[in-house]
Amino acid sequence: MPGDDTARKGTPTSEQQRRGYERAVLAEIQMLIQFVAASSDRTLTDLKVRDPGDPQKTLDFGEVVSRLEAIAVSLDAESPARLEPSDAALLQFARDALTRLASPASGITVAYTALVTGNRRGPGVLSRATLAEQAYPGLVSIARLHRRLQWLFLFLAFLVTVVAVGESAHVALGRNLLQTLAELRTQQAGIAAEKLKLESSLDRAGDNDVSLEMLVDKDRVRLRAFAVCDRAQAAAWYLEHATPPVPIPTGRPAGECGKRPQCAPGPLELGFSPVVRDLCGRDSVLAKNFEIVHLALRTYHANWPEMAGPVFNKISNVVCMALNCGEDHSYVPQANNDVEIVVAPVLLVWGNYILPTIFGLLGAFIYVILEYYRKICKDELSPRDTSLGWVRFVLGAVTGSCIGLFASSSAPAAAGGPANLSAALTLSASGIAFLAGFGVEGVVSLLQNLVKRVFATDQAKS
Helix, strand or coil: CCCCCCCCCCCCCHHHHHHHHHHHHHHHHHHHHHHHHHCCCCCHHHCCEECCCCCCCEECHHHHHHHHHHHHHHHHCCCCCCCCHHHHHHHHHHHHHHHHHHCCCCHHHHHHHHHHHCCCCCCCCCCHHHHHHHHCHHHHHHHHHHHHHHHHHHHHHHHHHHHHHHHHHHHHHHHHHHHHHHHHHHHHHHHHHHHHHHHHHHCCCCCCCCCHHHHCCCCCCCHHHCCHHHHHHHHHHHHHHCCCCCCCCCCCCHHHHCCCHHHCCCCCCCCCCHHHHHHHHHHHHHHHHHHHHHHHHHHHHHHHHHHHCHHHHHHHHHHHHHHCCCCCCCCCCCCHHHHHHHHHHHHHHHHHHHHHHHHHHHHHHHHHHHHHHHHHHHCCCCCCHHHHHHHHHHHHHHHHHHHHHHHCCCHHHHCCCHHHHHHHCCCHHHHHHHHHHHCHHHHHHHHHHHHHHHCCCHHHHC
16 A cells, blocks of 8 residues: 555655664764764773674774774665664664763763854864764754853853842841941940949049039939939039029138148139040940941931942942832831831841842852853763753752741840841851752752651651
8 A cells, every 4th residue: 555654745764764863873973983082081992892793803993983984875875775784783882882982971962062062163064063963953952942041041140149249248238237236235335334333423422522513503403313424514504594693612611621722712623533534435426426327227228239339339220220210118217216126127037038049049050050061071961951950940049048947047136136136147048058059959868857857757766
């Protein structure tokens, strides 16, 4: 019946398929010969192939090439005849021997790597890429897509690196500001203790001294109600606005003083001792520092790139122009003392969850790029590496986001106020997330062991 050899028009016959397969195997053998010949640690003199026609005879490289050339001429004829069984078997034996010689690479990895990297000898030359296209024509489109995706991977890795640097600077800058504020609060507590101690000693002034309490009407104002650094200012204001004016004593009566020179009448000197001046000076500097840090926190909350430097500021402006950023309507604290309450929790979220996810994804990108570079150098790239790369990215992002569950701030630290919140902010979680994204297998193994320990069955325990 007509049409036995072909099911329908355009479908190759079994003879054509067999001949096409033999040409593909021959092209793969020629490609592997070029690969071994170009290798620095392999040599074609090690190639030994058993002769299918005479099992007692072993063909060396020269004899194998001669037989292969004869096979190529036969297959390239206008009306190619069916190969002898010994020649068809020789193709398989030669490919097997060359694959062992090229190990750990194989015919498909060498071909796919050549297709991805392209023709290095130029058009019109029987290069490794041309032979790979003849050996594996179905991989041509996949290899071209892989080549384009690899450039996309490089671009995404660079983009994620820029984002990671920017957000790390964002978190680090806010963390340092909160640490500075916590240090100022520690100094404030120390100065407050010194004030309390000094006020207690000043309130027990000796009889031979003229204290500020002697200058005011105790029924109208009590200086003990003021802090030690505010008493002189309070007394001066009272003396200036008192009605009627308060007479300022110049010393003690001569009858009480006798002939002691330290009791002789003289001008009144309102001043502090060196200890009080030092304490009040440090308190004044501390108040100024608080104003500076609170202003910096408000600026940081409104536009942190402006504080990070001109480079970050310009990049931020360019990004906002590209993304058409509108006016920022986020909450900006109106009082200086509540800035840290708003900033610290936001930084905790970024430091424990957002940044680890970014660095986990970055670690996955670095791993895929390094694996691509390694496999290209060793001709071990395979078609499945494209899909495995995307799976690796997803796993890197997932493992990075899970790092915050194990490396987040503890509840006591979070309950201790902004000072402890700033101490809890750390980039170590991002470093662990980067390692997790780079070595997903290690994280999976760790989680499996953890599951076995937490949910151990009786059989596992025994």
